[in-house]
Structure formats: C-alpha cells, structure tokens
C-alpha cells in the first residue's frame with residue numbers, strides 16, 4: 100500500500116484561490132482547510148513522499164517562503180477523512196451532500212455524492228457552473244438522452260437524470276472515476292437510466308455509436324480537450340441539441356466560443372464562478 104503524506108500549511112488564503120487545475124495536474128489527492136487556535140491551515144494529501152517535489156508544489160501554491168509540516172498518515176480512510184470538511188451545497192432546487200450529511204427535506208432534488216478519487220463534489224466553479232446551467236434550462240428544454248463527457252464523480256449525470264427523469268451516459272477516460280461514478284449512480288437510484296463507460300472522447304467517440312444521438316451534451320474538462328472534442332460532439336448531438344461546456348477560464352473563453360461558433364453553435368447563456376466559465380450553447384441543424 101502506498102504511503103499517504105499529509106502536508107500542513109498555515110495560510111490565510113481562501114481555498115478558492117488555489118489553482119485547481121494545477122492541483123489536479125500534480126496528482127494532489129485532496130485539499131481541505133480548517134481553523135485552529137484562530138489560524139487557518141491547509142491540509143493537502145499526496146501519495147508520494149519526495150520532499151523536493153512537494154516543496155515545489157507548496158511554493159507554487161503559497162509562495163516561496165512558505166514553511167510546511169510533513170506527516171505520514173494511515174492510508175485506510177484518507178479519502179473519507181478528506182471529505183469530512185466538505186459542506187453540503189445548495190443550488191436552487193438541488194441539494195448536494197456526502198455520506199456524512201443528511202438529506203434536506205425542503206429541497207426537490209437531493210444528491211448524495213462521495214467524490215473519492217474522482218472530481219466533482221459540486222464545489223468547484225466549473226461543476227457549480229454546470230449545475231447552475233442545468234437549473235436555468237430545466238424548464239426551457241426537454242431532455243430524453245444525455246451525454247456527460249468527463250463524468251468524474253457522476254454528479255452532472257445524476258443531476259440531469261433527476262431533473263428530466265431521462266436516460267444518459269457518463270464517460271470518463273479514468274478508471275477510478277468510472278468506479279466512483281458507478282457507485283454514486285447506484286447510491287442515487289439512477290442505475291436503470293444512467294450508464295457509465297470508460298472511454299476517451301478524443302480517441303474513441305466512435306464507440307458511442309451515431310445512431311441514437313444526445314439532446315443534451317455536457318463537457319467539463321480543460322480548455323484544450325473541450326476544443327479537441329468539438330467534432331466528436333458535433334457528431335453525437337441532435338439538431339438544435341443543448342451543449343453545456345465548462346472547464347476553462349475567462350481568458351480562455353473566446354477561444355472556446357470561436358471554435359464552437361465556427362461549427363454553427365450559438366451561445367445562449369454564460370455563468371462565471373471564481374473565474375471559471377460555463378457556456379450554454381444550441382447546436383445547429385447539421
């Protein structure tokens with residue numbers, strides 16, 4: 100079993116200021132923040148103990164003079180431990196919580212997701228942007244069949260299923276995410292209608308089959324993949340279908356818009372949360 104290394108950093112930065120993209124790319128397993136004796140601390144978990152590698156990451160995140168403490172932690176429950184601090188999230192009629200919190204009876208849709216090693220607890224600006232978009236369009240379209248590209252924890256698939264009672268597929272190229280998504284889908288009683296598949300959108304979209312198209316496609320991945328996937332998406336979305344794209348910053352927005360507008364997509368609305376942008380588009384009649 101790999102050792103899990105816990106890093107403690109004293110910093111009054113806000114957790115939303117940390118560069119999630121960077122954390123994700125450096126395989127930081129989890130990040131949480133807590134207060135102790137009036138001071139704020141970050142707790143970061145790594146699955147490797149090379150001090151100079153960790154030091155570089157800490158310095159990039161918190162500045163080069165930042166001191167930190169390094170401890171070995173027991174491996175068995177670190178995933179659950181890292182989620183204890185995640186508070187439930189309420190977005191309009193949606194209430195998203197993990198196993199440690201109860202349902203909210205006043206909300207129309209309760210979703211219980213345990214992120215585990217997958218991305219997607221709803222707290223990130225991109226996921227929250229997609230959830231906002233789903234809420235906003237819920238009454239303006241009727242979805243029968245959706246595709247969730249880069250499903251992560253499965254949260255967007257579960258939300259879409261619960262909003263429209265529709266069928267759908269969540270795909271991810273990461274085995275661990277598929278496992279987590281499958282468990283969350285079962286936990287939320289969606290397994291009869293929502294399937295997950297291990298599939299890389301940029302290399303294997305043909306495996307989705309083109310006979311039955313999707314009237315809603317959601318993609319929340321980094322900007323370069325969102326651009327790379329445009330032809331694949333154009334092949335699988337219905338005429339005038341709805342596309343929700345996220346995973347990019349305000350600075351990258353123009354590039355995304357231009358790439359999709361060149362294929363005939365029309366931007367209908369836009370959400371920005373912590374500098375992360377989500378666009379809702381309508382597909383053309385191909």
Ligand SMILES: C[S@@+](CC[C@H](N)C(=O)[O-])C[C@H]1O[C@@H](n2cnc3c(N)ncnc32)[C@H](O)[C@@H]1O
Pocket residue numbers: 217218219220221225226229248249250251252253254255270271272273276298299300301319320321324346
């Ligand atoms: C930012 S997370 C989004 C997770 C979730 N959909 C959400 O909105 O919170 C991106 C996910 O896309 C997956 N991914 C990245 N590149 C991919 C690709 N080429 N094909 C399929 N999935 C991919 C990652 O493994 C990760 O789970």
